[in-house]
Amino acid sequence: MKRFVIALVVLIGLLVAADYGAAAIAESTVSRQMREQLDLADDPSVRINGFPFLTQALSGEYRSVEVTANRIRLGELQEVQVRAHLHGVQAPLGELLGSGPHTIQVRDAEGTLRIGPDDIEQYLPGVTKVRVENIDENALKDAVKDGGEPSLTAIDPEYAARLVGTVNVPLLGKRDVSVIAVLQLAGRQIQVVPRDIRIDDGTGERQPLPAAVQSRLQDLFALRVDPGTLPFDVTPTRLRARDGTLEISGTTSDLSFGAGATTAGK
Template identity: 85%
Template sequence: MKRFLIAVVVLIGLLVAADYGAAALAESAVSRQMRDQLNLSDDPSVRINGFPFLTQAISGDYRSIEVTADRIQIGELDEVQVRAQLRGVEAPLGELLGSGSRTIRVRDAEGTLRIGPDDIVRYLPGVTKVRVENIDENALKAAVEDGGEPSLTAIDPDYAARLVGTVDVPLLGKREVSVIAVLRLAGRQIQVVPRDARIDDGSGKRRPLPAAAQSALQKMFALRIDPGTLPFDVVPTRLRARDGTLEITGTTSNLVFGAGETTTGR
């Protein structure tokens, strides 16, 4: 009995190892396909979700595949992080692991692009050391209580951010400026619309400014970025601040990868 149990455990271990090994090979094949389709210099990270893998591989149907690529060039942006959640993927195992052409079909996908401070700062002349921060209702109320326009409390914090950067202020020298801004999407264009600007008074406190100075600093932080056609032909649906970046999320459907081209049925 003991030997039988040991044999069962060993067999299960071998099956699990074989499952993960096959998944790793398939992930590598998908990664190479994504590299070619997106014209990347390196293979992106690919993860095939769901266990066991082999049952999905035999049918050629995969519930979910995650693709992540860092420091991608999109339009005038140089260091974009791209994440894609591919759902309802059809990819015959023979094609994935074979040496011939591969065709991958995707029912629908959600794509996420993250634009970091290094790209953002290039669109803000006169501003350095930029960072992006999330903002909440309490912060908006505090800004009003500290001299800001009452209309700040009407801003939806889910579609707003605080941009902080260093500016050479006349008579004061280099100071950290904090701007509360509304985030908007106009088609594929990203828009950051400043609503309130504050300056570090030298003690670490952010002070409101007179109207003229307020207007000048807000203009410095106004931002418009048009990245052009996004990977997988994703249509942007949401722009928000996340993890120190501006994050664009969108969806697409009926993708076909293969034969050197990507098509979408949308």
């Protein structure tokens, strides 16, 4: 009995190892295919979810595949991160593990694109050391209590952010300026609309500025970015602040990768 148990454990281990090995080969194939078709600088990270892999592979359909690509160039943007969650991926096992041409079909996908502070800064002349911070309802209420417009409390914090940057303020010199801004999508364009501007008084407290200075800085922090056609042809539906970036998210469907295929979705 002891030998049987040991043999069974060894067999299970070999099956699991074979399953993970086959998954790794498939993931590498998908990664190379996407790099070539999307003209990426590096192979994207690909993870095929679900265990066992071979059960999905035999059917030729994978329920969930996650893709992450870094250092994507979109127009003037240089360091964009793209993440995609693909659903209903169809790829015959023979194509994935073989050396011939590969064709991959995707039923639908959720995509996100993250723009970091360095890329944002190039669109804000005169502003350095840019940071992007999340904001909540309490922060909006506190801004009103500290002299901000009452209309700030009507802002949905899910579609707002606090931008912080160093600016040469007239008569005061270089100071950290904090801006509560509304985040908007106009088609594929990103718009950041400043609503409340404060200056760090040197003690860590944010103080309101005179109307004339606020007006000048509003123009300085107003931001409009057109990243062009997004990877996977994702249609953007949401813009928010997340993890120190501006994140665009959206969906697409009916994707195709491979020889003679296009990535255009709908």
